[in-house]
Amino acid sequence: MAHSHKHDTPVETGPSSKLISLVAQFDDPHSLVAACDRAREAGYKKMDAYSPFPVHGIDDAIGIRRTRLPFFVLAVGLGACAFALLLQYYVNATDESPIFPGYKFFISGKPLFSLPANIPVTFEIIVLSSAFATFFGMWYLNGLPRFANPLHRLPMFRRVTNDKFFLVLEAEDEKFSESRSRQQLEEWGAKAIEECHEDLTDQKIPNGFRLAGIVFLFALLLPPALIYRVSGMTYRQPRLHVVPDMDWQDRYNTQTRGPNIGTPESPRYLFADGRAMQRPVSGTIARGDLTESDEYFRGYKTGTLPVSEGAGPSAQDQDGQDQDGMATGTTPEPEWVDGFPEEVVVNTDFLKRGKQRFEIYCVACHGYDGNGEGLVNQRAVALAAAGEAAWTAAKSLHDPAVKAQPIGRIFDTISNGRATMGPYKDQIPVKDRWAITAYVRALQATGIRTPQELAEANSATPEAGQ
Amino acid sequence: MAATVDFSLDNTHEDPSRRADLVLGGMTYGDITDNVAEIWEAGRPPKIWYVVFGTAVVLLSILGVCLLHLFFMGVGVWGNNNPVYWGFPIVNFVFWVGIGHAGTLISAILFLFRQNWRTSINRAAEAMTIFAVVCAGLFPGVHIGRLWVFYWLFPVPTEHLAMWPNFRSPLLWDVFAVGTYATVSLLFWYMGMVPDIATFRDRSKTKIQKFIYGLLSLGWTGSARNWHRYEMAYTILAALATPLVLSVHTIVSFDFAVSQLPGWHTTIFPPYFVAGAIFSGFAMVVTLLVPCRSLFKLERLITIRHLENMNKIIMATGLMVGTAYGIEFFIAWYGGVEYEKFAFINRAFGNYGISYWIMVTCNVFIPQLFWIRWFRTNLLAMVVISIFVNIGMWFERFVILMSLTRDFLPSSWGNFYPSLVDILMLIGSFGLFFTLFCLFCRYLPIIAISEVKNVSPQTLHHHGHDEHEHHVEHGTAH
Numbered sequence: 001m002a003h004s005h006k007h008d009t010p011v012e013t014g015p016s017s018k019l020i021s022l023v024a025q026f027d028d029p030h031s032l033v034a035a036c037d038r039a040r041e042a043g044y045k046k047m048d049a050y051s052p053f054p055v056h057g058i059d060d061a062i063g064i065r066r067t068r069l070p071f072f073v074l075a076v077g078l079g080a081c082a083f084a085l086l087l088q089y090y091v092n093a094t095d096e097s098p099i100f101p102g103y104k105f106f107i108s109g110k111p112l113f114s115l116p117a118n119i120p121v122t123f124e125i126i127v128l129s130s131a132f133a134t135f136f137g138m139w140y141l142n143g144l145p146r147f148a149n150p151l152h153r154l155p156m157f158r159r160v161t162n163d164k165f166f167l168v169l170e171a172e173d174e175k176f177s178e179s180r181s182r183q184q185l186e187e188w189g190a191k192a193i194e195e196c197h198e199d200l201t202d203q204k205i206p207n208g209f210r211l212a213g214i215v216f217l218f219a220l221l222l223p224p225a226l227i228y229r230v231s232g233m234t235y236r237q238p239r240l241h242v243v244p245d246m247d248w249q250d251r252y253n254t255q256t257r258g259p260n261i262g263t264p265e266s267p268r269y270l271f272a273d274g275r276a277m278q279r280p281v282s283g284t285i286a287r288g289d290l291t292e293s294d295e296y297f298r299g300y301k302t303g304t305l306p307v308s309e310g311a312g313p314s315a316q317d318q319d320g321q322d323q324d325g326m327a328t329g330t331t332p333e334p335e336w337v338d339g340f341p342e343e344v345v346v347n348t349d350f351l352k353r354g355k356q357r358f359e360i361y362c363v364a365c366h367g368y369d370g371n372g373e374g375l376v377n378q379r380a381v382a383l384a385a386a387g388e389a390a391w392t393a394a395k396s397l398h399d400p401a402v403k404a405q406p407i408g409r410i411f412d413t414i415s416n417g418r419a420t421m422g423p424y425k426d427q428i429p430v431k432d433r434w435a436i437t438a439y440v441r442a443l444q445a446t447g448i449r450t451p452q453e454l455a456e457a458n459s460a461t462p463e464a465g466q
Numbered sequence: 467m468a469a470t471v472d473f474s475l476d477n478t479h480e481d482p483s484r485r486a487d488l489v490l491g492g493m494t495y496g497d498i499t500d501n502v503a504e505i506w507e508a509g510r511p512p513k514i515w516y517v518v519f520g521t522a523v524v525l526l527s528i529l530g531v532c533l534l535h536l537f538f539m540g541v542g543v544w545g546n547n548n549p550v551y552w553g554f555p556i557v558n559f560v561f562w563v564g565i566g567h568a569g570t571l572i573s574a575i576l577f578l579f580r581q582n583w584r585t586s587i588n589r590a591a592e593a594m595t596i597f598a599v600v601c602a603g604l605f606p607g608v609h610i611g612r613l614w615v616f617y618w619l620f621p622v623p624t625e626h627l628a629m630w631p632n633f634r635s636p637l638l639w640d641v642f643a644v645g646t647y648a649t650v651s652l653l654f655w656y657m658g659m660v661p662d663i664a665t666f667r668d669r670s671k672t673k674i675q676k677f678i679y680g681l682l683s684l685g686w687t688g689s690a691r692n693w694h695r696y697e698m699a700y701t702i703l704a705a706l707a708t709p710l711v712l713s714v715h716t717i718v719s720f721d722f723a724v725s726q727l728p729g730w731h732t733t734i735f736p737p738y739f740v741a742g743a744i745f746s747g748f749a750m751v752v753t754l755l756v757p758c759r760s761l762f763k764l765e766r767l768i769t770i771r772h773l774e775n776m777n778k779i780i781m782a783t784g785l786m787v788g789t790a791y792g793i794e795f796f797i798a799w800y801g802g803v804e805y806e807k808f809a810f811i812n813r814a815f816g817n818y819g820i821s822y823w824i825m826v827t828c829n830v831f832i833p834q835l836f837w838i839r840w841f842r843t844n845l846l847a848m849v850v851i852s853i854f855v856n857i858g859m860w861f862e863r864f865v866i867l868m869s870l871t872r873d874f875l876p877s878s879w880g881n882f883y884p885s886l887v888d889i890l891m892l893i894g895s896f897g898l899f900f901t902l903f904c905l906f907c908r909y910l911p912i913i914a915i916s917e918v919k920n921v922s923p924q925t926l927h928h929h930g931h932d933e934h935e936h937h938v939e940h941g942t943a944h
Contacts, residue, residue, distance in 0.1 A: 029925060036690075052495060052661075053916040053925070054693040067695045073702055091621055091630040103628040110634070117634040120717055124642040127710045131650040131703060135657060138699035142692045145684035152687075160688045161665035161916075163495035242614070 018198040021170045022181050024190035025156060029055040032165035035188040036061035039167065042184060046173035050157075050166040069141060073133045080129035084122040089113050150199040156192060168196070252276035295341040297430055299408030299415070300334035336408030344434045354439030357432045361424060370397035370443045371450060392420045396450040403444050411437045477771040478843060488583055489922040491766040498767065498922065502662075502913045503669055505762045511908055512761055519904040525897020532891045533608060541611050543887045550870045550882040555605040556721075558892055560863045561746070562602035562899075563644065563718055564739075565856070567711055568747025569595025570651050573658065574707035577700070583775055585917035586768045589662075590758065591751045592655040593910070597902040598750070599648045601895045606640070636720040643717040650710055654703050657696075660686050662911035715739040722866060729809035729869035732797065738790035742859060745783035745829070748776050749855035756849050758907060767913055770843050777842040780855060784833035787862075791826065809869055817881060818868040821861045828858025 026032045029051060036049050040063055049058050058064075093112035094102040104112055139145065151157050151168070160166055167190070169181050178195075185193050241247065252258060258276040262268030271278055280286055291297035294305070340346055359368070367373040372394040383389040395402060402410075414433050415425040424433065449457065477486040489498065505511070536543055546553040569592035576584040610616060619641050621630055631638045664683035670676040686692070719739035722730040752773065759768045798810040814822050832854045835841040841851065872879055906912065919925060 049690040050688045051690065051693070052499075052665075052688060053920040054697050055690070058690045059694055062690055064691055064694050067698050069695055069698050070702060087621065088633045092633050095628060100623040101628045103630050105630075105632050105634070107632070107634060114634075120636075120639040120713070120720070121633055121642050123709075123713060124639075124646040127706050127713075128646040128649060130706050131646075131653055134699045134702045134706070135653045138657070138695050139684065141695050142689075144686065144692070147680065147685050149685055149687060152685075158668040161661065161668045161686075162499045 019171050019178060019195055020150060020198050021168045021196045022176075022178070022185060023151070023154060023157060023194045023196050024167045024169075024185040024188075025159075025192040025194075026165040026167065026189065027191055029058075029165055031189050032167060033057050033061050035167050035185070035190065038188045039169065039184075043175045044169055044173055046170040046176075048168050048170075050151075050160045050168065052161055052163060052165075055165070067141060069134065069137050072137050073130050076133035077126050077130040080126045081122060083129075084125035085118060087125075088118045088121060148199070150196050153199055154194055154196060156194055291430075293341065293343070295337050295408075296343045296434075299411035300336050301408075304335035306332040306334060333409075336406035336412065338406040338408065340407065340434060340438065344431060344438075346438050350435050351439055351442055353432065354435030354437070354442075357428065358436050358439050361428060362436065365394040365421075366397060367394075369448050370440065371448065372396040373451070394421075397440055397443060398448050398450045398453075407437060407441065410440055477769050478774060485926075486771055487923045488586065488769070488771070489767060489918060489924075490769055493766055493922065494924060495919050495922070498919055499665060499915055501764065501767060502911055502915050503665065505907065505912065506666060506909060507669065514757075514761060515904060515908065518900060522897045522900035522904060525894050526901045527897075528890050529894025529897055532887050532894055535887060536608055536891075537613060541609060543885060545883050545885040545888050547880075547882075549873065549878050549880045550867070552867060552870070553882055554884050554888040554892060555609045557860065557863045557867055558895060559602050559605040560718055560739075561860045562598045562605075562895065563647075564715065564743035564746045564859060564863075565750045566595045566598035566602060566647070566651070566747065567715060567740075567743035568751050569593070569598075570647070570654065570707050570711045571744055571747065572751070573654060574704040574711060577704045578708060582921040583772050585914055585921050586764075586772050587751060587755060587776070588917070589655075589658065589914045590755055590906075590912050591747075592651065592658065593906045593912070594750060594754060594903065595651050595747070596648070596655055597899050597906070598747075599644065599651060600902065601899050603644060603648060604895065604898070605891075606644075636717065636724045639717045640721060643714045647710060647714045650703070650707055654707060657699065657703065658914060658917075659911065660684060661688065661696075661916040662914065664688070665915055666911065712740055715743040727869060727873055728803070728805040729794075729813065730866070732794065734790055734793055734797070738787065738794075741783050741786035741790065742829075742862060745780060745787055746856055746859035748780045748783070749852040749859070752776050752780070752848055752852040753856065754903065756845050758912065760845070762907070762912070764913065767918060773845075773848060774842045777836045777848055777851075780852065781833050781836035784829060784836075784855070788826075788830035791830065805874060809872065812872050813865060813869070817871060818865065821868070822865050825858050825861040825865050828854045829862060832858070 024035070026035060032049055032051060032055060036047075036058060039047055040061060045063075047062055049055070049062055051058070090097075091102045092105045095104050096102075106112070110117075156164075157166065167185070167188075169176060169185070171178075175181075182193055254277055256276045257274055258270045260267045261270055294300055294302045344350065362370075363374050364376045365372070365374040367377070374394065377394040380389060380391040381393055384391040397403075405413075411433060413421065414428070414436055415423060417423040428436070477488070477490060479486065493501070544553055544555065546555070569588070572584045572591045573588040576588075607613075607616070610619070618629065619631065619638075631641075660683055663679055664686035667676065667679035667683045670679050716736040716739065719735035723732060723735035725731065755768055756773065759765060795810050798806045813819070832851055835847070835851060841847045868882065871881055
């Protein structure tokens with residue numbers, strides 16, 4: 001074993017270096033404690049014992065006072081408690097501060113600050129801070145880390161972490177004299193004694209380290225210098241985007257130009273018309289867009305669409321609404337169906353669905369009873385009367401002219417709009433439009449009278465109106 | 467019987483007149499150091515070490531690939547979905563955190579109770595704790611989805627955004643509890659190891675070894691003044707870690723108990739979780755230490771008595787867990803809440819009933835074998851039982867979580883199916899754990915050398931003859 005050189009002389013220490021201590025080796029904790037007792041009785045103050053494990057009784061033997069560490073930890077723990085509570089109060093119960101403001105978390109109407117909910121985090125912060133205080137406080141009070149210690153130069157001393165026990169008398173002690181102390185140590189049962197000399201090799205830093213240290217110190221200055229340089233500057237470049245987060249995507253938006261596959265000077269677009277969006281290839285149809293049955297999708301009997309240019313339902317199908325929105329009354333019309341197409345079954349559920357849809361889409365103008373007295377209409381009529389808006393009053397669905405319309409015509413009105421009424425075929429699925437149609441028919445069947453009819457009836461029998 | 471037993475070789479006797487030795491075979495201080503340092507000084511570790519380490523690294527690579535896949539694809543690669551938004555990640559998290567309880571319990575609570583037998587096992591158990599907490603932290607850590615803003619977990623001030631965590635949320639308490647636990651365990655572990663690292667430093671042969679162990683040992687000399695403050699610090703840390711170790715799983719249980727779901731919203735959760743954590747933690751210590759002990763020839767330091775004590779704790783905590791299972795059912799019946807009743811009947815006989823019975827078998831029935839002395843002292847038997855316990859404890863968390871599949875509204879019921887990534891990540895986390903543990907075994911002192919010396923018969927014998935009255939009374943070896 002490399003550890004058994006009890007009688008080796010100290011290495012790497014010249015005769016000129018100062019003696020700083022005498023190191024005496026013992027074989028068991030019992031003789032170490034006994035020797036420490038003797039040393040204290042002999043009046044030594046500057047001494048220390050070294051052992052592979054804490055030897056009980058050694059504290060009193062060499063006069064170690066109780067450490068202040070617990071009080072330090074207590075102070076840190078109490079501070080952490082206050083800090084944790086304040087932190088939680090500030091963060092979750094205030095928002096007044098102009099910088100680094102807190103945020104008032106309202107959760108289920110509970111108070112912003114309630115101690116029970118804050119105990120877990122407070123407890124954890126106390127424990128964490130106290131543990132750090134204990135750990136770092138202990139090393140600080142012990143004067144560690146200390147990487148250059150002359151004791152480590154003694155080969156004998158390597159066994160202090162294995163199986164040997166040491167008593168070290170320091171030369172600075174008043175009672176210390178090299179020969180007498182050595183003699184005393186032998187008397188007290190030391191198995192081996194070595195001199196520990198001041199280690200001059202530890203005094204100077206190796207050259208490489210010095211240079212590296214200087215470079216490192218200068219490097220440390222770089223971040224603050226850079227921050228100082230750029231503070232308050234205006235940038236034309238976009239800021240560094242570390243995580244893209246799908247902020248940029250390789251696709252073309254609707255209604256934009258398509259990708260340029262030529263050069264900027266002579267652009268050549270991927271598609272001949274230059275658009276990013278393309279119509280379906282002719283002769284194809286998008287999934288779900290097959291609307292073959294004229295009865296069901298457009299409300300007229302198949303093949304009855306009059307051939308005319310630029311007007312009629314088919315033109316509207318493609319271009320939305322007529323330019324002025326007023327032309328439909330004069331254009332030739334197809335032959336509207338006067339019953340429900342075979343795709344729909346009119347029953348109570350269907351009418352309920354129609355009522356519900358009607359109340360979502362139609363009542364704003366036409367009113368719940370279909371008399372054209374919806375809130376939007378009332379307001380718009382009032383504004384029009386004051387000259388502040390132009391408005392064509394919503395039609396009463398109980399108007400005899402409307403009542404006389406075939407079912408397909410009403411469906412078409414809902415789908416494509418008439419006059420100022422807009423088309424709803426994009427908002428309402430076809431089946432629901434039929435359901436609304438059915439409900440309109442049901443409303444018309446109730447015999448509700450239009451406002452005009454009501455007014456006429458009132459003027460005919462004034463008593464009844466009173 | 468006592469007459470025929472050599473006490474220095476067998477310490478499993480129960481003789482009240484004689485304190486059982488914790489170090490056998492009359493080992494001297496030097497023998498203890500040599501025994502532990504040999505593992506590290508040997509030119510090559512045993513062949514089995516390479517096998518275990520190689521397997522662990524392969525599993526760790528699988529975990530790495532899964533994590534990369536997860537980072538690029540998002541948490542959709544897991545089986546988590548409505549209604550089980552927390553699937554394997556939280557099951558694995560609670561499982562690993564639970565395992566991580568034994569180390570600090572052994573080093574802190576048993577220290578305060580002066581259980582000297584802790585000294586042979588505390589280092590490895592603490593290391594196991596830290597590695598288990600690393601595995602545990604991984605799962606919620608990668609569950610946050612957008613990993614690059616992980617710092618939103620902490621109260622980091624932003625200049626004007628007022629982006630703060632909600633301090634009344636149990637999930638935030640978890641961040642603090644697990645973070646504090648990991649940090650304090652690490653400090654405790656490292657501080658306890660410094661004197662032993664100094665031993666390695668003083669036995670180092672190459673320059674690299676000298677540099678690394680010299681740096682890590684902080685210039686430790688074993689001075690009596692240093693030992694005095696060190697022991698004080700150790701006691702304080704133990705006193706801090708004791709409530710901490712109880713608080714961690716309490717707060718983890720709040721994740722469940724604070725939410726208002728039948729089967730979760732109960733006050734029994736904190737103690738039940740803590741008991742389960744100690745149960746699974748000790749089982750993992752037994753699983754790891756029995757092979758280590760044979761492989762590294764530590765039979766005289768980690769004696770049968772040490773293992774038997776741990777098995778007794780496993781049995782005791784297993785009974786607590788079993789009682790908790792029973793109480794849950796009792797309260798569900800006694801409380802008269804139909805949702806609660808349904809939740810528990812469903813646990814045992816519903817869609818995941820099989821996992822409930824795996825849990826009960828592994829956690830309640832199998833540990834009862836430890837009533838029989840042969841099972842407590844037979845190495846193979848205890849390893850097998852401890853592995854069953856860990857399987858059972860994983861299923862316990864799974865069973866609890868599967869309450870999510872059957873909540874109040876039948877319309878929102880659903881089932882949970884783990885994805886391949888879920889399963890590979892669970893297996894991969896064992897790779898992470900065993901990789902770290904293998905490296906620890908090879909490069910760090912796996913037994914607290916200085917603490918074992920302090921309770922070895924050699925020291926206690928000297929104390930017995932000591933004239934000094936200020937000597938501290940040593941605890942018994944139980």
